[in-house]
Amino acid sequence: MLNQHFIDMCGQKSVIRELFMYGKERAAEIGYENVFDYSLGNPSVAPPQSFTDEMIKLLQESEPVSLHGYSPTLGIDSVREAIAKSLNDRFDMNYEKKDIFMTSGAAGAIAHAARAVTVPGDEIITFAPFFPEYRPYIEETGAKLKIVPADISSFQINFDAFLDMLNEKVMAVLINSPNNPSGIVYSTETIDKLAMILTEKEEEYGHPIYIISDEPYREIVFNGCDAPFVAAHYNNTLTCYSFSKSLSLPGERIGYIAVNPACGDSALIVDMCGQISRGTGHNCPPSIIQLAVSKCLYETSDLSVYEENKNILYTELTKLGFEIVEPGGTFYMFPKSLEPDAVAFCNKAKDFDLIIVPSDSFGVPGHFRISYCIPTEKVKRSIAAFEKLAALYN
Amino acid sequence: MLNQHFIDMCGQKSVIRELFMYGKERAAEIGYENVFDYSLGNPSVAPPQSFTDEMIKLLQESEPVSLHGYSPTLGIDSVREAIAKSLNDRFDMNYEKKDIFMTSGAAGAIAHAARAVTVPGDEIITFAPFFPEYRPYIEETGAKLKIVPADISSFQINFDAFLDMLNEKVMAVLINSPNNPSGIVYSTETIDKLAMILTEKEEEYGHPIYIISDEPYREIVFNGCDAPFVAAHYNNTLTCYSFSKSLSLPGERIGYIAVNPACGDSALIVDMCGQISRGTGHNCPPSIIQLAVSKCLYETSDLSVYEENKNILYTELTKLGFEIVEPGGTFYMFPKSLEPDAVAFCNKAKDFDLIIVPSDSFGVPGHFRISYCIPTEKVKRSIAAFEKLAALYN
Numbered sequence: 001m002l003n004q005h006f007i008d009m010c011g012q013k014s015v016i017r018e019l020f021m022y023g024k025e026r027a028a029e030i031g032y033e034n035v036f037d038y039s040l041g042n043p044s045v046a047p048p049q050s051f052t053d054e055m056i057k058l059l060q061e062s063e064p065v066s067l068h069g070y071s072p073t074l075g076i077d078s079v080r081e082a083i084a085k086s087l088n089d090r091f092d093m094n095y096e097k098k099d100i101f102m103t104s105g106a107a108g109a110i111a112h113a114a115r116a117v118t119v120p121g122d123e124i125i126t127f128a129p130f131f132p133e134y135r136p137y138i139e140e141t142g143a144k145l146k147i148v149p150a151d152i153s154s155f156q157i158n159f160d161a162f163l164d165m166l167n168e169k170v171m172a173v174l175i176n177s178p179n180n181p182s183g184i185v186y187s188t189e190t191i192d193k194l195a196m197i198l199t200e201k202e203e204e205y206g207h208p209i210y211i212i213s214d215e216p217y218r219e220i221v222f223n224g225c226d227a228p229f230v231a232a233h234y235n236n237t238l239t240c241y242s243f244s245k246s247l248s249l250p251g252e253r254i255g256y257i258a259v260n261p262a263c264g265d266s267a268l269i270v271d272m273c274g275q276i277s278r279g280t281g282h283n284c285p286p287s288i289i290q291l292a293v294s295k296c297l298y299e300t301s302d303l304s305v306y307e308e309n310k311n312i313l314y315t316e317l318t319k320l321g322f323e324i325v326e327p328g329g330t331f332y333m334f335p336k337s338l339e340p341d342a343v344a345f346c347n348k349a350k351d352f353d354l355i356i357v358p359s360d361s362f363g364v365p366g367h368f369r370i371s372y373c374i375p376t377e378k379v380k381r382s383i384a385a386f387e388k389l390a391a392l393y394n
Numbered sequence: 395m396l397n398q399h400f401i402d403m404c405g406q407k408s409v410i411r412e413l414f415m416y417g418k419e420r421a422a423e424i425g426y427e428n429v430f431d432y433s434l435g436n437p438s439v440a441p442p443q444s445f446t447d448e449m450i451k452l453l454q455e456s457e458p459v460s461l462h463g464y465s466p467t468l469g470i471d472s473v474r475e476a477i478a479k480s481l482n483d484r485f486d487m488n489y490e491k492k493d494i495f496m497t498s499g500a501a502g503a504i505a506h507a508a509r510a511v512t513v514p515g516d517e518i519i520t521f522a523p524f525f526p527e528y529r530p531y532i533e534e535t536g537a538k539l540k541i542v543p544a545d546i547s548s549f550q551i552n553f554d555a556f557l558d559m560l561n562e563k564v565m566a567v568l569i570n571s572p573n574n575p576s577g578i579v580y581s582t583e584t585i586d587k588l589a590m591i592l593t594e595k596e597e598e599y600g601h602p603i604y605i606i607s608d609e610p611y612r613e614i615v616f617n618g619c620d621a622p623f624v625a626a627h628y629n630n631t632l633t634c635y636s637f638s639k640s641l642s643l644p645g646e647r648i649g650y651i652a653v654n655p656a657c658g659d660s661a662l663i664v665d666m667c668g669q670i671s672r673g674t675g676h677n678c679p680p681s682i683i684q685l686a687v688s689k690c691l692y693e694t695s696d697l698s699v700y701e702e703n704k705n706i707l708y709t710e711l712t713k714l715g716f717e718i719v720e721p722g723g724t725f726y727m728f729p730k731s732l733e734p735d736a737v738a739f740c741n742k743a744k745d746f747d748l749i750i751v752p753s754d755s756f757g758v759p760g761h762f763r764i765s766y767c768i769p770t771e772k773v774k775r776s777i778a779a780f781e782k783l784a785a786l787y788n
Contacts, residue, residue: 288646
């Protein structure tokens with residue numbers, strides 16, 4: 001018989017997806033240029049030309065049977081080697097091929113990492129505000145996802161609440177910095193404090209506690225922001241990366257897990273991920289996409305537009321009276337809504353054709369997410385709409 | 395702590411993979427041209443030029459942000475529509491977009507299908523000889539995989555043994571025709587008899603019993619072979635397809651599930667697959683690969699070489715005294731080994747630089763698999779090696 005669990009999941013609509021669909025319908029009515037759709041976190045800038053060139057070169061010049069042939073389950077050797085080297089060059093680490101597992105984006109990375117370091121019934125802690133898809137990524141493994149309430153003054157870690165939640169069943173802590181939805185980057189101080197606590201608790205509990213570090217926005221960090229490479233601060237780190245944002249390739253589903261070799265079990269964990277993928281039918285990301293990104297590891301799309309958009313929105317919305325913790329990266333910000341009910345607030349925004357996402361599904365009340373991966377001219381034109389929205393509350 | 399279950403899986407080496415590695419080492423010693431490596435089921439002919447052309451055209455002419463943007467979880471609408479239409483055109487079916495779920499190859503398709511139609515503890519039956527990866531694809535869902543012993547006279551279904559194994563916990567039957575490793579295609583008579591039995595048992599048990607039809611070799615069928623489209627013979631069929639073999643794209647991980655709309659729950663099952671993929675981090679196959687294959691749905695690689703190779707091997711090996719059920723498709727055959735111990739036999743074959751796979755991991759003793767997706771000239775030269783091998787037993 002059909003599995004009722006998955007039928008029940010079908011009923012849980014995504015707020016973000018519904019707002020996006022509303023925005024599309026509204027655009028059909030009044031014109032795309034008149035709808036300020038801040039709902040989706042889809043990159044708005046093209047991939048670097050070098051990615052397109054590498055793809056075409058592979059297609060034109062490689063022997064096609066081997067180009068499109070099976071990748072080893074753990075990923076293509078040369079690709080894993082190139083990724084290890086690029087991390088070592090950029091973050092002064094010691095990765096080798098054996099420490100890298102190729103995945104279908106960060107989603108695949110997190111789902112594999114969580115299965116590797118837990119058994120059903122174990123706990124994984126994450127911190128609000130958090131990406132809502134963490135629930136299925138973690139809970140479908142059989143582990144429990146526990147949420148530490150937000151420190152809304154800074155969106156750094158609420159350590160008191162975290163300490164209260166730690167217990168022997170916690171096998172991993174899932175962090176996301178730069179953060180979706182707040183745009184905040186965890187400081188070196190935050191990461192070092194987290195590492196210190198986990199090291200103490202590992203000793204107390206007699207088992208490792210891994211950091212699963214979800215880093216799809218690692219390359220989108222704004223001028224002057226302190227953005228530590230997490231694995232450099234904590235040995236038991238599984239870094240989950242996606243090229244979706246840095247190379248503007250969300251649809252091509254390509255990323256990796258890098259297991260810090262200093263954790264001692266990195267090759268084993270990578271091998272385990274290969275076994276996990278056998279059972280989920282994942283069986284490695286596409287060969288040609290692996291090969292193409294491996295030639296673009298030191299490049300990004302032109303990400304400067306996101307900082308420009310952030311600066312405009314942060315300045316203008318602050319002037320309008322919005323309370324905002326200034327983002328250090330990503331293409332998100334997470335202001336307080338002007339009334340406690342974020343859903344009601346975001347519904348009112350629709351009257352001005354502003355599509356913004358209420359904070360509740362991110363685990364925080366009374367805020368809203370702006371995904372400012374849209375053209376800058378549209379960001380500028382949207383300020384008048386925010387002004388009208390704010391005027392309702394004055 | 396690390397999940398011991400996946401650590402234990404790491405210890406289970408693949409016989410096929412080990413033989414392939416042996417073949418590579420031997421080729422380094424004595425030259426690639428002198429090793430007759432029949433171990434791997436990797437296509438040996440290029441993808442159709444139209445696939446390469448479509449990929450380049452997409453890269454050169456499409457707006458890159460939307461080309462590489464997120465695919466909907468169920469797959470790109472136009473791709474799902476094109477696949478439904480191609481199946482209707484070719485097999486006189488009534489698929490619509492809602493019945494198609496895009497997957498990472500047939501592996502992803504089977505893993506999703508099995509999760510949709512079972513809960514942990516349920517049973518799925520398959521038939522020896524069977525693809526060894528069915529074990530992780532099924533058992534990692536929590537369902538049990540039960541194996542019906544082979545009918546070695548024909549490699550059609552051993553119905554007596556199947557009837558003995560049916561019970562109320564059986565929610566699905568997993569078939570693979572054309573078959574890896576036997577190369578046999580289930581006849582219309584076989585499929586109709588299977589459909590009749592399942593229909594009776596559905597009534598008796600009061601729940602559906604799905605056929606999960608694994609069809610990556612559907613397009614590799616030899617002249618004159620009766621090769622029914624399974625879903626046309628049984629409403630509750632989930633057709634799992636991969637473009638790996640027909641378009642020679644195994645590394646690009648692209649396939650689909652087509653749920654027969656006549657089953658009544660097709661749109662629900664497809665939606666469930668979308669939910670399943672959230673939990674495994676699958677989140678749809680790459681956009682550009684989806685788009686490119688959707689332009690090549692009526693094409694294949696030049697598959698004629700496989701039939702030519704089959705003809706040579708079947709004729710010559712039969713002359714040498716091998717007992718073989720003649721394949722109706724694929725690029726495999728599954729002769730009886732010349733001694734009961736298939737592993738010992740395949741080890742002796744290595745002395746003549748013949749790399750063939752013992753049958754045990756396919757669930758049948760005393761046979762071996764030949765994957766004849768290698769150049770025809772090499773097939774011809776390998777006959778002398780088979781002759782020397784056979785001479786050991788005369």
